[in-house]
Amino acid sequence: MNILFMLSIISVALVSNTNARVWFGTRCPNTPVIPDFDLSRYAGKWYEIESIFSQEYKCGFAEYAVQENNRISVRNTGTYRNSGEIRIISGEGYVPNPNEPNKLIVSLSVNGLFNFNSEGNYHILKSDYDNYALVYSCKIYLGFIKFDATWLLSRTQSLSEENTAELKKLLSDNGIDTRGFYKPDQSCNN
Template sequence: MQKFASLSIILFVCFAQTKAFSIYGFGFGTRCPTTPIIADFDQDKYLGKWYEIERIPMIFERNLQCVTAEYGKNDNGRVSVKNSGINLAANKTSMTTGEAFVPNQSEPNKLVVEFPNQILFFNVKNQGNYHVWSTDYNNYALVYSCNIYLGFIKFEAAWILSRSKDISLENSNKLKELLSSNGVKTSTLETVNQTCNN
């Protein structure tokens, strides 16, 4: 049993050195950047449709292009979430729905998003951080998510969003500078194709 555990650790460390590990948001780390608090964050202004322009590659977005996120208001006061995109490998539309909420009203730009999932016969909810680092509501938004697992495995995601299918170089550079200044490697960002017929 001890040999098996040692082998598992060795295999994990080897995998952690591969590109696949790093491009899917995983790496080694013990701390997440501190989310800047937007005290006057206006959730109503943020609602609506956003286009995904750049992202840190995520396994759940593999092969997805022309990705959009649409936010609305549910009757329970939570934010409705509808993410959709075109899976180029399968040539079909992929869509998932969920909802988001603000756990601490003094930090209104720090949301938690929930997506329903089924594992075997059990219905579960996948939760993730959805922290809006910057937005002007009308043109751009920067969203970041980070978690630490087992005390040393860091998972982070970032999305540069736009109200249109492209973004100005000025706004793109500004958001990337914000990421860089907080220790997030912008070299891992990939551009999302927004030229599909949707």
């Protein structure tokens, strides 16, 4: 049964348009804690500037709103590059450990060919709250299959080369591979 489950995960990853990386026999890196991270300052709209996740969308952005008990609502919006159809995926996030306020667990409801709820970690590695944010997610399945994804976000539809280079250096400094970034079109009026 475990082998069948593993083959299913690998098959979905290979045939989907997801560019999240799949590794075998590796671990997720320890990500830094930002002890004074302020979730309410982080809330609001963030544009996807570059990512290692999906190449099927353009004009992607996320909106976060603070709820009670260190929870946030999540609304991800993107436009399919091929059809122009707008896709919205909603969910909720929470801070499981108040001593690590920048490390959230996010659960999203994904509808499409397969309908499922996806839960994963959402670690904000760095943010100045007003201009940029760097987010990393990593999860191990079956003890040896690692899926990871990274997002460089901005409050506007662009980010300076200096900020981009600084954020990618932070990834490298934390043992996170920076190869394979995709830069989606952000020319939509959203």
